[in-house]
Amino acid sequence: MSASPTTSWADIKREVIRRISERIWRPGDLIPGEQELAQEFGCARATVSKAMRELADAGLLERRRKAGTRIAINPVRKATLEIPLVRIDVEGRGSTYRHALLSREDVPPPAHVAARLQLDAATPMLHLCALHLADEQAFAYEDRWVNVAAVPEIADADLETLSANEWLIRNAAFLSGELTLSAAEASTEDAEVLGVAPGAAIFIVQRITWNATQPITLARLAYAPGYRMHTSI
Amino acid sequence: MSASPTTSWADIKREVIRRISERIWRPGDLIPGEQELAQEFGCARATVSKAMRELADAGLLERRRKAGTRIAINPVRKATLEIPLVRIDVEGRGSTYRHALLSREDVPPPAHVAARLQLDAATPMLHLCALHLADEQAFAYEDRWVNVAAVPEIADADLETLSANEWLIRNAAFLSGELTLSAAEASTEDAEVLGVAPGAAIFIVQRITWNATQPITLARLAYAPGYRMHTSI
DNA sequence: ACTCGTATTATGTCTAGACATAATATTGAT
DNA sequence: ATCAATATTATGTCTAGACATAATACGAGT
Numbered sequence: 001m002s003a004s005p006t007t008s009w010a011d012i013k014r015e016v017i018r019r020i021s022e023r024i025w026r027p028g029d030l031i032p033g034e035q036e037l038a039q040e041f042g043c044a045r046a047t048v049s050k051a052m053r054e055l056a057d058a059g060l061l062e063r064r065r066k067a068g069t070r071i072a073i074n075p076v077r078k079a080t081l082e083i084p085l086v087r088i089d090v091e092g093r094g095s096t097y098r099h100a101l102l103s104r105e106d107v108p109p110p111a112h113v114a115a116r117l118q119l120d121a122a123t124p125m126l127h128l129c130a131l132h133l134a135d136e137q138a139f140a141y142e143d144r145w146v147n148v149a150a151v152p153e154i155a156d157a158d159l160e161t162l163s164a165n166e167w168l169i170r171n172a173a174f175l176s177g178e179l180t181l182s183a184a185e186a187s188t189e190d191a192e193v194l195g196v197a198p199g200a201a202i203f204i205v206q207r208i209t210w211n212a213t214q215p216i217t218l219a220r221l222a223y224a225p226g227y228r229m230h231t232s233i
Numbered sequence: 234m235s236a237s238p239t240t241s242w243a244d245i246k247r248e249v250i251r252r253i254s255e256r257i258w259r260p261g262d263l264i265p266g267e268q269e270l271a272q273e274f275g276c277a278r279a280t281v282s283k284a285m286r287e288l289a290d291a292g293l294l295e296r297r298r299k300a301g302t303r304i305a306i307n308p309v310r311k312a313t314l315e316i317p318l319v320r321i322d323v324e325g326r327g328s329t330y331r332h333a334l335l336s337r338e339d340v341p342p343p344a345h346v347a348a349r350l351q352l353d354a355a356t357p358m359l360h361l362c363a364l365h366l367a368d369e370q371a372f373a374y375e376d377r378w379v380n381v382a383a384v385p386e387i388a389d390a391d392l393e394t395l396s397a398n399e400w401l402i403r404n405a406a407f408l409s410g411e412l413t414l415s416a417a418e419a420s421t422e423d424a425e426v427l428g429v430a431p432g433a434a435i436f437i438v439q440r441i442t443w444n445a446t447q448p449i450t451l452a453r454l455a456y457a458p459g460y461r462m463h464t465s466i
Numbered sequence: 467a468c469t470c471g472t473a474t475t476a477t478g479t480c481t482a483g484a485c486a487t488a489a490t491a492t493t494g495a496t
Numbered sequence: 497a498t499c500a501a502t503a504t505t506a507t508g509t510c511t512a513g514a515c516a517t518a519a520t521a522c523g524a525g526t
Contacts, residue, residue, distance in 0.1 A: 008479075021406050021444055033506055044481045049507075059315075060406075065507045066489040074321055075402060079314045079412050082292075083466065085307055169308060173254050173293075177466040179312050183416035183436040183458075201434035203416040209466075211254055225416075233316070233410040233442075241509075266476055277511045282477075298477045299519040469526080479516070485509085492503070 007043045012051035015041075020060060020071055027073045031061075034069075079233045083179065083207075085166055086132045086140055086221070095134035099163045102129040102193070106148075113145050116208065117215040124148045126155075128164050131193055137224070138194045144219040150211055165219070172216055174209035181205055181229070190222050203227045240276045245284035248274075253293060253304055260306045264294075267302075312464045316412065316440075318399055319365045319373055319454070328367035332396045335362040335426070339381075346378050349441065350448040357381045359388075361397050364426055370457070371427045377452040383444055398452070405449055407442035414438055414462070423455045436460045 019025045031037075034052065038045045052069060055061045059076045063069040090097040105127045108114075114121045126146040132139045144164055146154055151172045159167060182204045191198040203223040209216045252258045264270075267285065271278045285302060288294045292310045296302045323330040338360045341347075347354045359379040365372045377397055379387055384405045392400060401407075415437045424431040436456040442449045
């Protein structure tokens with residue numbers, strides 16, 4: 001009957017999911033402790049613990065020391081979004097990637113950029129605009145501000161061959177970041193670069209990354225109409 | 234000097250991140266094995282292992298048995314999107330939530346819905362349209378198809394007081410699902426319900442959920458303009 | 467050279483037990 | 497009855513060691 005002689009953490013995870021989905025354990029219920037479950041499944045407590053921690057990370061369980069583990073009432077399911085390089089994204093769709101640097105300027109940031117990065121408006125920054133193409137079709141328009149103090153070497157970088165997107169990932173690994181997804185109507189600039197009608201609905205990804213002490217970059221990616229971000233839960 | 238007497242997995246994680254961000258270990262580099270690192274940090278192999286697994290899950294490292302662990306060349310960073318109930322989302326923004334059921338029909342699905350759920354076009358389904366409001370303002374318009382065979386009890390459910398969104402989460406915990414994020418121009422229907430101009434750019438979330446054997450529901454949520462999805466990396 | 471089987475190796479999983487920590491429950495003092 | 501100190505308890509972390517598994521490296525035979 002059973003696939004393996006011993007009980008693995010994956011077996012336990014499956015069994016717990018089964019009990020939840022068959023409503024043997026219902027939302028809000030307190031379930032047995034690790035000790036008890038370990039005895040039931042005939043395995044070590046650590047094995048049960050790993051399974052439970054995974055389910056808690058996925059949002060299905062809520063665990064608190066001393067209080068125990070219960071089935072989440074309002075499960076806040078967590079979906080993992082993969083954020084690849086634009087090049088990898090394009091190539092993953094079976095298209096040929098190319099990128100074009102449209103502009104590169106050393107200028108102080110506008111107020112909204114400075115505010116978003118918590119920088120002074122006089123901070124020297126590099127402003128880049130680039131177009132990512134898939135099979136020579138506009139794929140995404142990138143508008144990026146780079147905090148030169150955080151990555152001084154970018155001043156000498158050739159961003160024509162390697163996109164800023166890629167250069168930064170290779171040369172300035174970030175520690176933390178923020179991602180904001182939204183929909184917007186194409187500005188005249190967006191429309192012109194992407195070759196769509198002004199006002200067309202486009203998908204916007206805004207990304208901010210930080211190293212240990214300071215902001216590295218703020219990027220706004222405007223995707224050509226039809227772009228979808230996909231993930232499984 | 235050191236904060237704690239023993240080395241914890243979190244300490245190791247921080248140290249590895251430091252070595253990556255200070256380019257002591259560079260993209261593509263093979264780093265020492267768990268055994269060796271455990272010796273360096275003066276802890277058990279399992280402790281190193283946990284730290285490394287977390288970093289690999291986050292996309293910073295690539296690990297393969299026998300081949301060892303190396304710094305990711307094209308780090309596909311993973312952002313965790315939290316998918317709360319619309320009610321929790323609204324309440325989390327400090328607004329008062331209300332929902333209104335606009336229509337409820339037992340009808341067979343249109344071709345694109347049937348195809349998306351891998352169901353026969355003759356399968357009995359429940360079609361629901363509802364509006365989620367925040368402080369009496371349109372927040373999101375939900376267009377949902379429910380596979381009645383998967384949750385027969387929904388036939389008798391009162392979906393006026395509890396939204397279908399919430400009813401399904403409480404009564405039909407799903408095992409897996411898909412999420413598609415996109416931008417679209419508001420259809421005349423979207424525009425009318427949300428009270429925006431037709432053609433306005435709106436953020437669309439399409440969700441499909443499955444139980445162990447069959448699809449449960451397909452939902453399209455059209456958010457009022459200005460909606461942003463936010464996450465940290 | 468080339469292929470196939472075998473040895474080796476780094477990560478993956480598991481165990482059994484110890485101690486740490488957070489949160490609740492209980493008790494004692496006021 | 498109320499509040500603070502203390503005991504209890506379930507999860508969280510760590511250790512040391514064993515075995516499993518995947519993937520490479522190596523060597524024998526052709």
